[in-house]
Amino acid sequence: MSVSFPEKDRKLVEEMIRHYPHKKSAIGDVLYLAQKHFGYITPEVELYVASLLDLPASYVHQVVTFYSMYLKKPVGKYLIMLCDNVSCLLCGAEDLLGRIKEKLGIEVGETTQEGKFTLWTVECLGACEQAPVMMINDKLYGNLTPDKLDRLLDSLE
Amino acid sequence: MSGKEKKTVKTVIDGKEYAFPQGTTILEAAKSVGIEIPHFCYHPGLSIAGACRMCLVEIEKMPKLQISCHMTVDDGMVIHTNNERVKKARKAMLEFHLVNHPLDCPVCDQGGECNLQIYYMMHGNYISRLRENKVKKTKKAFQIGPHVMLDQERCVLCSRCVRFCQEISKSNELGIFQRGDREEIDVFPDMQLNSPYSANVVDICPVGALLDKDFRFKTRAWYLESADSICPRCSRGCNIEIHYNLNRPWKNEGRRLARLKPRCNLEVNDWWVCDEGRYSFKFIDDDNRIEGPLVRTDGKARNTGFKEALELAAESLRNSAASTDVEIAVLVSPRAANEELYLLKHVFSEQLPGTRLVFSSATPFEPTEDDILRKKDKNSNTRGAELMGLTPDSAQVWSLSELKDAVLAGEIGALYICYHDITGLPEEFSAGWAEALERIPLVVYQGTNTCPTSEKAQIIFPAAAFAEREGTVTNFEGRVQIQQKVFEPLSEALPGWQIIQSLGVALGGSYEYESAEEVFADLAKNEPAFAGLSYEKIGSGGFVAKDAKA
């Protein structure tokens, strides 16, 4: 197998498996770990995960393709997830989206040339009280305005 | 099921009260009293998914409709399977199933045997209310394995095939990937649906999403006629249906037999058949079939007609028998039907006493085996030969190597070969046979197709293939099952029992069997293992011969 976890992560996987009554229940955690480690989940990674959890590869693939937050393709250093659901839309998400596109020169789903930013639009992020919101990697930013957005993007290295 | 008597419950279905064993699903219960409830995802051989929601029924005092494939009957239940509410729900479900289903019934091989079509005609027959474009997949039909084509657009996501791969073949190639309206059946990237049971997913697919590559576009389902038979490929003796087409000879490249489908027999093969068996029929309409009795003189074979060939064979065999130096050997095949084996045994021992019987269960096929269906012994009737005492276990019967030794010692004057292609067997059996055959003065070959062994024979009799003659075979556990005659033998070929009987008559005996059934009646009389059996008793499900378990 071409991909494998280092020793440290393998210990972590065993730890995860111990948390659940069934081995296969750990699949979510293990996949997330794999994504962290490999950047995104390729079929090789799925096969590796399957071998760790004694699962059929197709089962792992089902899980991976079901959840949108498992990345199937490489993304930039910063993954911008802009909410375009109703509340955010009403509060100006469209303007924000236009501003990002203009600033970074990419369309939704694309990554900038140097591989720094990837732009996604997502459904509700569960923070409508701060609309419009977006997430960059794991961090949520609310009450955005185009100026605030500019500053935020500029501040990211 | 732990030996305890199951409780019966009284349930009203569509206004009539019936009694069912407790734990029966409503769908099965209704089916047992002749009420078909539409369904896609339910299959009696698989786990219950409840994915398609087509089998909804109304149960009184339950607020919502219930899926009948999962709900079990219970005392006092009042079930409506076909009232307005149920029909409306079903119609709505069908509409959902059809939202993204392409309108390509004309090019779909499932057309004519497609549940979607049937249910649409039953419940819908409406004009689509859909205004949006249907979701189109990037790929239309593509091959996902050696035998299976997948068209994701047609899929209704019943997950039968996924469950088959998980539960029956345990090969897990298929999965339902993505979600929502992008959900699709597929194999894991870069993998193939190549389990030895892969083509079963075609049978269980209720729509045209999974199709047989071999059968693809050859003909249409409604042109085919069906007959019950037994798979000849291994000693499991899976029950099959032979689908054939005689009325439209321009279809299927002129081949009569279009496909084999498994036939449910819970004692033998459940609902399944392996791919090896499924595609084992090609030899029947192959170009190398032997079409007439051939007599080879000076290396040239010519069709002489049965009369001349039989007389020549009888004369030559008698000459060999008259000689005291050499013996006559008969190579018995475990691929022959019980009737043929019986006649071989009797005709030769009665007409040419001292004939040496030789038995070999070697086949040119790979001896694959698993604990699902496939058996290592790739002969359909080894057990039958065993029960008749034709295996080398008994002292009178030689094995192939014993025969070879005798041949090389010049002790064999004539060899009658049934179906065996000796030179085509794996090395351990066939070694040296090419030369050994040359040393036998007279080789008579009875078989269906031309093979290297038949090329070495002086007299060749064309035998009917398993679908062209009636006969019984005995599977590994001693179950005697009937192979029906589906269509007439190719050109001059005759059923094996008829050839042997005619040879017996030519040798001076009197055998007057009119049909395989009569042969079997005698067989049952004279062979203790088959005592009491008859075609009637065997029926379509087969019957385990007495003493077979021993």
Place this chain on the structure above:
Amino acid sequence: MGNITVKKIDTSRPMTFLERIYIWEILRGLWITNRHFVVNMFFHILNLFGIKTKRKGAVTIQYPEEHRGWHRRLRTRHYLARREDDSPRCVGCMMCETVCPANCIYIVAHDHPDPNVEKQADKFTIDMGKCVYCGFCVEVCPEDAIRMDSGHLEICSYTREDMIYHIDRLLEQHHDPSDYKNHEEWMEEYP
């Protein structure tokens, strides 16, 4: 030709004496046929000498040279239609073969090189000698691929083999709509 009027005859009334002796009626009959002969002959002779008359001596249409227009509903020889991109519309579903009451259609299908088209007819043969022109094949075709408005009525040949139309021949001819008349035009011309 104007509208044809049919004289109403009351057959329930008893015959008059003149009718019963029959001879008078015969003479009347002879008079009618004779009148037709003389009148028609008169126009024939006028036409023979090159005098154009509005009325012709005969209603005959000299068929192979001239023919009446074709009604839109007329079923003529089949042809296989093509798509805009010139590929055959036929997908080889064999519905026409199935429905054909004369069993005169023979189709062998195979894979289309384009995976999105999937299936196509490899051989599509119609035995015109057997065809009964019922039009079921046109009716049943889900792709509108087989049509019976080619405008070819005169199907004849010296051999039976020539009556068997293969796919290339069925694909080559397209219909000529100018020969067709819709119902109103037709009724005007041939009331």
Place this chain on the structure above:
Amino acid sequence: MLGELILKTIIIVVVVNTVLAFGGFLTWVERKQSAVMQDRIGANRASILGLRLWGLFHILSDGIKMFAKEEFIPRTDHRKLFLVAPFIAWFFALMGFAVIPFSNTLHVAGYELSLQIANPQIGILFAFAMMGMTIYGLVLGGWASNNNYALLGAMRGAAQMISYEIALAAAVVGPLIVYHTLNMQEIVLWQAKLWGGWLPLWGIVVQPLAFFLFITAGAAGTKRVPFDLPEGESEIIGFNLEYSSMRFGAFMFTDFVEKILVSCLAVTVFLGGWQVPFLTENGFVFRGETLLALSPLVIWLIQPAAFFLKVCVVIYVLMLVRWTLPRFRYDQLMHLGWKIMLPLAFANIVITGFVLLVLKA
């Protein structure tokens, strides 16, 4: 003697060929006439080098077709009879023309030149005899076909023809009483009389009922529509069921020849034969005044032309009847023949005799 032989031979050849050619021509006439009266055009497709001539070449193409078609001969014990039957009918039909006077007698260089093959005293009886003999061809054909339906058709035909033969003969008796002769030429000569100086005393004038009966019975005797039960072209199976090719053609052709014969007889007996009104040996004469003096040779040429014209008119009428009336049913046919025509013919004889007696007295 030799001269007479040569002369007669020439006349025979001329008459026979004329009749046959005219018969062939009639096949075209029949088609065209029916076509014109039915607002059609009729056969016009046969062409030679693009020349169609209103379908005249159909006579030729029909003949070629008849000869070129496969001849089917049934398995029969009477093969020779089968083969010869059509020609028996054909032969006797032609024989009838032997006594028809096509022109007056011309005395040239000691020879009596007349377009009449023979002029026996019993001329008209000979013609009837020959017409009666054609039945044999029909019956033999039907019988030798070895086919029940053909035999039935032949019997039906024979019954019909014999029935009407009687009416036919009886119808002629009236005129014969008037003419007081059986000699055909004399019959024609008798009709040269003018009544009151202007009305030609033709048979039709002195015997109108007989003429009507004669035409009707003649049509029936020659199997013309509406009396075409023996053949029943497409509907009933007739005596010629087993015939094909030219033998069938011979039967067909016999019909046309018989039609001409009946017309010739009708013209001779009732329409003044070759007589042209007011044309005497000196030319056209009206009430003693010579209007137009003509040489005897011209007169001798006008007379056959007149005869031919009269025959054409009769044939036209016969054909007109054919395309007007539907076919009789067999019982109607017999009813008409035996219960109407024959009594009327007898009545005609009685009345004629009575009138003649009165006139004589």
